[in-house]
Amino acid sequence: MSKIFSKISLVLSLALMVSLLGVASLPAKAADETLKLGFGGALLGNNASYGLSNLYGIEYAIGKINAKGGVLGRQVELVQEDDGCDPEKGSTAATKLTSLGLNLVLGHTCSGATHSALSVYGDSALVISSSATEVSLTESGDNPYFFRTTPRDDAQVPAQVDYIVKKGFKRVAILHDKGDYGLALAEMARNLLNGLKDKPDGPKDIEIVLFDGITTGDPNFDDTITLVASKQADILIWGGYYSDASKLVVQMRDKGVATLLIGPDGLYNNSFITLAGAAAEGVLTTGQMDLSNSDAAKAAIEDHKTRHSEDIGPYFFYSAGATEALLAAVEKVGNTTDLEAIKKHLNEDTVDTIMGPVRFDAKGDVIGVGFSIYEIKDGTFHEIKL
Amino acid sequence: MDFFFSLFMSGLTKGSIYALIALGYTMVYGIIALINFAHGEIYMIGAFIALIFTMHLSAPPVSMTGWTLLLTVAAIAAIYSGMYGWTVEKIAYQPLRGASRLAPLISAIGMSIFLQNYVQLVQTSNFLVFPDLIPQIELPLSWAKTLNRTNFIILIFTALSMATLTFFIKFTRMGMAMRAVAQDPTMAQLSGINLDRVISVTFIIGSVLAALGGLLIGCSIRQIDFYIGFLAGMKAFTAAVLGGIGSIPGAVIGALILGFAESFAAGYISSSYKDMVAFIILIIILTFRPGGIMGTTQTQKV
Amino acid sequence: MATLWISFLAYPLVVLRINTNTKSLDPQWSRLPILAASVFVITIIWRFLLKRRSYLRLTKAVNEASGLSVPKATWLTTVAKSRYRRKLLVVLLVIVAIIPFVSTPYTVNIMTTALIYITLGLGLNVVVGVSGLLNLGYVAFYAIGAYTYALLGYYFGLSFWICLPLGALFSTILGFLLGLPIIRLSGDYLAIVTLSFGEITRLVLTNLGFTRGPRGITNIKPPSFFGLNLNGAPKAFLVEHFGLHPVMDLNRLFIYFIILAVVVLTIICVYRLENSRLGRAWLALREDEIACQAMGINRTRAKLMAFALGSTWAGLAGVVFASQITFINPSSFSFMGSIMILSIVVLGGMDSIPGVIIGAAVLILLPEQLRFFSNYRMLIFGALMVTMMVFRPGGLIQSVREVYIHQASDSPPEPRPVVATPSTMDQEILND
Numbered sequence A: 001m002s003k004i005f006s007k008i009s010l011v012l013s014l015a016l017m018v019s020l021l022g023v024a025s026l027p028a029k030a031a032d033e034t035l036k037l038g039f040g041g042a043l044l045g046n047n048a049s050y051g052l053s054n055l056y057g058i059e060y061a062i063g064k065i066n067a068k069g070g071v072l073g074r075q076v077e078l079v080q081e082d083d084g085c086d087p088e089k090g091s092t093a094a095t096k097l098t099s100l101g102l103n104l105v106l107g108h109t110c111s112g113a114t115h116s117a118l119s120v121y122g123d124s125a126l127v128i129s130s131s132a133t134e135v136s137l138t139e140s141g142d143n144p145y146f147f148r149t150t151p152r153d154d155a156q157v158p159a160q161v162d163y164i165v166k167k168g169f170k171r172v173a174i175l176h177d178k179g180d181y182g183l184a185l186a187e188m189a190r191n192l193l194n195g196l197k198d199k200p201d202g203p204k205d206i207e208i209v210l211f212d213g214i215t216t217g218d219p220n221f222d223d224t225i226t227l228v229a230s231k232q233a234d235i236l237i238w239g240g241y242y243s244d245a246s247k248l249v250v251q252m253r254d255k256g257v258a259t260l261l262i263g264p265d266g267l268y269n270n271s272f273i274t275l276a277g278a279a280a281e282g283v284l285t286t287g288q289m290d291l292s293n294s295d296a297a298k299a300a301i302e303d304h305k306t307r308h309s310e311d312i313g314p315y316f317f318y319s320a321g322a323t324e325a326l327l328a329a330v331e332k333v334g335n336t337t338d339l340e341a342i343k344k345h346l347n348e349d350t351v352d353t354i355m356g357p358v359r360f361d362a363k364g365d366v367i368g369v370g371f372s373i374y375e376i377k378d379g380t381f382h383e384i385k386l
Numbered sequence B: 001m002d003f004f005f006s007l008f009m010s011g012l013t014k015g016s017i018y019a020l021i022a023l024g025y026t027m028v029y030g031i032i033a034l035i036n037f038a039h040g041e042i043y044m045i046g047a048f049i050a051l052i053f054t055m056h057l058s059a060p061p062v063s064m065t066g067w068t069l070l071l072t073v074a075a076i077a078a079i080y081s082g083m084y085g086w087t088v089e090k091i092a093y094q095p096l097r098g099a100s101r102l103a104p105l106i107s108a109i110g111m112s113i114f115l116q117n118y119v120q121l122v123q124t125s126n127f128l129v130f131p132d133l134i135p136q137i138e139l140p141l142s143w144a145k146t147l148n149r150t151n152f153i154i155l156i157f158t159a160l161s162m163a164t165l166t167f168f169i170k171f172t173r174m175g176m177a178m179r180a181v182a183q184d185p186t187m188a189q190l191s192g193i194n195l196d197r198v199i200s201v202t203f204i205i206g207s208v209l210a211a212l213g214g215l216l217i218g219c220s221i222r223q224i225d226f227y228i229g230f231l232a233g234m235k236a237f238t239a240a241v242l243g244g245i246g247s248i249p250g251a252v253i254g255a256l257i258l259g260f261a262e263s264f265a266a267g268y269i270s271s272s273y274k275d276m277v278a279f280i281i282l283i284i285i286l287t288f289r290p291g292g293i294m295g296t297t298q299t300q301k302v
Numbered sequence C: 001m002a003t004l005w006i007s008f009l010a011y012p013l014v015v016l017r018i019n020t021n022t023k024s025l026d027p028q029w030s031r032l033p034i035l036a037a038s039v040f041v042i043t044i045i046w047r048f049l050l051k052r053r054s055y056l057r058l059t060k061a062v063n064e065a066s067g068l069s070v071p072k073a074t075w076l077t078t079v080a081k082s083r084y085r086r087k088l089l090v091v092l093l094v095i096v097a098i099i100p101f102v103s104t105p106y107t108v109n110i111m112t113t114a115l116i117y118i119t120l121g122l123g124l125n126v127v128v129g130v131s132g133l134l135n136l137g138y139v140a141f142y143a144i145g146a147y148t149y150a151l152l153g154y155y156f157g158l159s160f161w162i163c164l165p166l167g168a169l170f171s172t173i174l175g176f177l178l179g180l181p182i183i184r185l186s187g188d189y190l191a192i193v194t195l196s197f198g199e200i201t202r203l204v205l206t207n208l209g210f211t212r213g214p215r216g217i218t219n220i221k222p223p224s225f226f227g228l229n230l231n232g233a234p235k236a237f238l239v240e241h242f243g244l245h246p247v248m249d250l251n252r253l254f255i256y257f258i259i260l261a262v263v264v265l266t267i268i269c270v271y272r273l274e275n276s277r278l279g280r281a282w283l284a285l286r287e288d289e290i291a292c293q294a295m296g297i298n299r300t301r302a303k304l305m306a307f308a309l310g311s312t313w314a315g316l317a318g319v320v321f322a323s324q325i326t327f328i329n330p331s332s333f334s335f336m337g338s339i340m341i342l343s344i345v346v347l348g349g350m351d352s353i354p355g356v357i358i359g360a361a362v363l364i365l366l367p368e369q370l371r372f373f374s375n376y377r378m379l380i381f382g383a384l385m386v387t388m389m390v391f392r393p394g395g396l397i398q399s400v401r402e403v404y405i406h407q408a409s410d411s412p413p414e415p416r417p418v419v420a421t422p423s424t425m426d427q428e429i430l431n432d
Helices: A002-021 A048-067 A086-101 A111-121 A153-167 A180-198 A224-230 A244-252 A270-280 A297-303 A316-333 A341-347 B001-032 B039-058 B066-097 B102-121 B149-171 B171-185 B187-192 B195-221 B228-243 B248-269 B270-286 C002-015 C033-067 C075-081 C086-103 C105-130 C139-157 C160-182 C187-207 C235-243 C250-272 C277-287 C289-294 C299-325 C335-348 C353-389
Strands: A033-043 A076-082 A104-107 A126-129 A144-146 A171-176 A208-215 A234-238 A262-263 A284-288 A350-352 A356-358 A371-377 A380-384 C016-019 C024-027 C400-403 C418-419
Touching: A033 A048, A033 A086, A033 A111, A033 A224, A048 A076, A048 A104, A048 A316, A076 A086, A076 C160, A086 A111, A086 C105, A086 C299, A104 A111, A104 A316, A111 A126, A111 A180, A111 C299, A126 A316, A126 A341, A153 A180, A153 A234, A153 A262, A153 A284, A153 A371, A171 A180, A171 A224, A171 B171, A171 C002, A180 A234, A180 B066, A180 C160, A208 A224, A208 B195, A224 A244, A224 B001, A224 B248, A244 A262, A262 A316, A284 A356, A297 A316, A316 A341, A316 A350, A356 B066, A380 B102, B001 B039, B001 B149, B001 B171, B001 B228, B039 B066, B039 B195, B039 B228, B039 C016, B039 C024, B066 B195, B066 C002, B066 C353, B102 B228, B102 C353, B149 B171, B149 B195, B149 B248, B171 B187, B171 B195, B171 C160, B187 C075, B195 B228, B228 B248, B228 B270, B228 C187, B248 B270, B248 C016, B248 C139, B270 C105, B270 C160, B270 C187, C002 C016, C002 C033, C002 C160, C002 C277, C033 C160, C033 C353, C075 C299, C086 C250, C086 C418, C105 C250, C105 C277, C105 C299, C105 C335, C105 C353, C139 C160, C139 C187, C139 C299, C139 C335, C160 C187, C160 C299, C187 C335, C250 C277, C277 C289, C277 C299, C335 C353
Parallel strands: A033 A076, A033 A104, A104 A126, A126 A144, A171 A208, A171 A234, A234 A262, A262 A284
Antiparallel strands: A284 A371, A350 A356, A371 A380, C016 C024, C400 C418
């Protein structure tokens, strides 16, 4: 009796293992009715608002293109995978997308996850990101099929340093969130500022009084603020995202520390103003150029409001533009698999998109889009010219 | 001197917040020897409920403001969190009484994941603005001006809580029952104490404190999101163990030490390394006093 | 009744949704009936299962106390300990080896991750399951392994095969060093120190310059096949001479088999360790430290060896992990990781090798299966953890000890697997 029983148990447990392995749940790779694009980005977790901003733009662009008949006679469909801005999840998401047969991907959201995902895609997928700004993604040459419609970090930090020099600030404090994005920005700022002394006509007396990191997610930055205040910094360069920055600036103003804050595109987000409230006044950020003034853009914003309660976020137009450029190239090439041909078109053609004319240089960076400096006044971002 | 004093104050504030949450951890541990990982999430839920009801009540037609608003919201948050704490205990911990030490721990972790995702899904993953509910009050002492009024209230509240709790434990019947259960649950039951009730009360008290802590921290930082529970919980748990888990004054002392360690490390060493310093201090203290600061040396009968 | 309570409880969070744009509340009344209905169904099922559980336990306790029956193991445990288990393992191994050839790269990737976590679980099992030392910072050893390979590859160009044993070695040393200050600690104090250790490791990796901090290390090389990159010459070779067109990246395939070999190695080593003198010392340490010392076992030595030998496997797993995802930074090694590994050990059944394997398989593969539920995935996961613990606190495969029961008859006593869950360990099972 027990012999039979254990035999049955054997079979049952085997079945359990096999079913867990999900061999049965492999998707069939039949000829698709729809043209599928992949999306990898932060949809869940703390950084979800960046990812969602990307997603909204893509969905909007796809909606418009589908309404006009789609691409190559097929409707466009988006397959989403969450990566939570985490490198490990980024690689899992990338693997999932490639195993589904997708070789055109819009993503990822954060630079670290993009790095990790690209190592999975290799040369089997063409990837366009609209928010990963870390320089080496395109500069290193390791990723020939990677493009981005957002300008890079080495465009925004010089703008910040420029501002500091022009306005005559002398004592500069630099803080970062110890993350891949924030630290890279902070170090770039430090190197540039130090390098000013070597320039023949540069100011010699700008001093970096503090270079330190905070722990992201910490509720209370009082001690760091005390440190900043004790160094009597004129201006604070922040490398990181908006949630820490908003806490930082709120607590600074609470303690009566009036040091000016200048931050990167991570702060160029209405959520920053909402969270920081009155303390956001006077904060400077470098952000992607404001593209919301064209009629097309305004129509897009109105359309978005009817469907979502969150606002479009900073990357909406950049991701929409990426989508439009990609699909235009695919239309020209005639299929979704000849990545080399698609790449050629992206490099050579200028596509008119909601973000303006889009073309990519040999490294994969978008041409003609840059950063502006914004100041927050009366609760909104105002572009300032130096 | 100013620098030192400023750091001292910020350490004190941090320590107070950790203390409010640590008290919950330490009480539950004292009674049923469980590290309640879900406690941090109760803190977070308390903050969320406070925010929701603030928005609800400050809008027309009710339009409350000032102290009324603050106290009403505090009461509601406290009640709800107490209920959440009670429910969590009934679902995840009560069925596991008597099982090994690790099973309730994993259950607590599962509950923590569940609650975090629950709030994230039904509300939003975004960061939320939290208004400062504490009305303007004049701070009497001059040194208190280094501290803004919200943090001042936090300090007062923590001190009051600790005093009330200690009084409760020492002088009331329920407090005595709690002490009895902490010492020996079986004997306590034999003496006629309703074990379930004592445990429930412990959870409720802990949750109420955590929720009020959540509300206060919301007022102070003016920002909350679904993840704050996890981070604060870890720090508070560290503080509770540092001070000797199971001991109420220990929790507060541990929390204050942790707060001071972090602040002074940030100010004098480097902000980047402050967490590391805090943990290293923890290890050093535990190496020399394995039971925590206020912990009793465990004598084991052979 | 419970439905009303939970609906009331959930009302503010579920219904009164905060709209971040307009900064006001958006009452979502439609959610309420859905919530009420599902809660109603769930509470009925839950209550039923709880009643059944307490009934079963009661009858079991009564029967055992009166000698009517012997504590029996469940079918899963029986299978795990059956005479067929060696054959079962071989069959399983064959299946696992075939999988990459019949499925997608995605499945291979997930299986690789699952196998890595099996290694981690087995290693932690040595510390927590067998020796009873609660280690909440295990992910630090995992990180050491990964960073060993990443850094040595980055700075010195050392290959995977050199770094594999080095990673294991460094983790072992670190495990030993961790053990030193905590010899005197027990129980939950141990837990917090190990947690701090895990966090300190992560913070050190973040802050120290030469570990490249949050920028991480990119382009970690996959393992080389006798000095060749599999995707280069060997792939061309296969295409030319055999006409094979491999669907997936050959490096990933190679990594899969490497980790499979590592898992087999780990299982063998851990099994032998458990059944050695040292393993018995660990069991004694877990049961009762003082008695253990009284019996002449060197407690300090046992503890240190537990930590050291438990960490080795994490180091191995870490090296493979680094080569798998080719980009690491400290955020991959957080406290949550330690918790996951601990959950695997507890869920699968402490002190049980097949238990840990199944636990890892379930905890890693299940969320992937649950992707269907996308957003609700982690929610269900958390709920499942709680449910698992409530209904099977001993884990999937409970620690089994063979017990000899004397029967007053002429036939020799037969060893039968008996469930010795930690909660029943107080009971005397030996009759007569």
